[in-house]
Amino acid sequence: MPIQWFPGHMASARKKAAEAMAAIDVVIEVTDARLPEASSNPMIAELRRFRNRPCLKLLNKSDLADPLATRAWMDFYNRQPGVRAVAISAKNATEVARIPALCRQLAPHRDDGTKPLRMMIMGIPNVGKSTLMNALLKRKVAKVGDEPAVTKHQQTLDLGPGQTLTDTPGMMWPKIAYDADGYMLAASHAIGRNAVIDEEVAIFLGEILLARYPALLAARYRLDPAVLDGPALLETVGRKRGCLVKGGGLDLEKAAQILLQDYRDGALGRISLETPETRAQMIAAAEAARASAVAEDTAALDDEDE
Numbered sequence: 001m002p003i004q005w006f007p008g009h010m011a012s013a014r015k016k017a018a019e020a021m022a023a024i025d026v027v028i029e030v031t032d033a034r035l036p037e038a039s040s041n042p043m044i045a046e047l048r049r050f051r052n053r054p055c056l057k058l059l060n061k062s063d064l065a066d067p068l069a070t071r072a073w074m075d076f077y078n079r080q081p082g083v084r085a086v087a088i089s090a091k092n093a094t095e096v097a098r099i100p101a102l103c104r105q106l107a108p109h110r111d112d113g114t115k116p117l118r119m120m121i122m123g124i125p126n127v128g129k130s131t132l133m134n135a136l137l138k139r140k141v142a143k144v145g146d147e148p149a150v151t152k153h154q155q156t157l158d159l160g161p162g163q164t165l166t167d168t169p170g171m172m173w174p175k176i177a178y179d180a181d182g183y184m185l186a187a188s189h190a191i192g193r194n195a196v197i198d199e200e201v202a203i204f205l206g207e208i209l210l211a212r213y214p215a216l217l218a219a220r221y222r223l224d225p226a227v228l229d230g231p232a233l234l235e236t237v238g239r240k241r242g243c244l245v246k247g248g249g250l251d252l253e254k255a256a257q258i259l260l261q262d263y264r265d266g267a268l269g270r271i272s273l274e275t276p277e278t279r280a281q282m283i284a285a286a287e288a289a290r291a292s293a294v295a296e297d298t299a300a301l302d303d304e305d306e
């Protein structure tokens, strides 16, 4: 079942962000390094391009991501005009401390000693915006939590002399174009819990892990990945971890939560759900499926006409 999630308060967040964009110099877009494109809200690029604002693209949680995939994503983004990509961990103070200087390089016209550099943090829920904000300000200003969209209000704060930082709430977009993106977002907990079925999301995640990180699965759960597909992986994890319902059957919901949590916490190891290459393949396959569905519909209509 395709996953969509665009709660009402996010439409008003978009309007406020569009207004705020007029009065800032650099967008700091926070994405999840494990799924940088899937966790990049296309509305942010749209708003930014409309106002011609440069972007510091942060691939956050890079401590949890596959370093090779992160390298490939940085090369991918650094080829885009007006974009500078950096892999960081918002929990690492030294890495966070580099951010204002990087923003300054992106807006040299503000560097004449009179105009403040105005930065704005944007991103979808749960990518680490509040953690970053707190680290930049060296104090706790916004509630940090694992529940998506916990940051509610937009606020502008002074970040030392000549620098301001505007915080925006986690923002999704109205229609997720590719089903795989919905699953990647749900696996990484960017999408509200009530909007997804953990079992389906865990099977999707399991299939990626089996294809790309079989050794990490084998090490964590002492299983043979070569003989498993997504559903069988979930059953095996459930059996190994004693996930049983009353009567002795397997509790697959519980098994799903274990697999998802192990991925989210990094307990499985450093994992990326997409690379520029796998993303290009995913998009090509989805577009081909769409084209063939359209061709079938057209053929069916032609048959009806005859």
Ligand code: G4P
Pocket: 060, 061, 062, 063, 064, 088, 089, 090, 091, 092, 123, 124, 125, 126, 127, 128, 129, 130, 131, 132, 143, 144, 145, 146, 147, 148, 149, 150, 151, 170
């Ligand atoms: P948001 O404002 O964008 O919604 O995200 P927030 O900062 O609340 O971060 C969401 C979760 O991601 C938090 O986990 C936070 O600690 C974690 N996080 C943020 N940045 C990083 C990072 O660079 N690396 C890692 N490993 N985790 C990061 P939590 O489970 O709610 O809290 P905690 O127990 O980790 O503090």
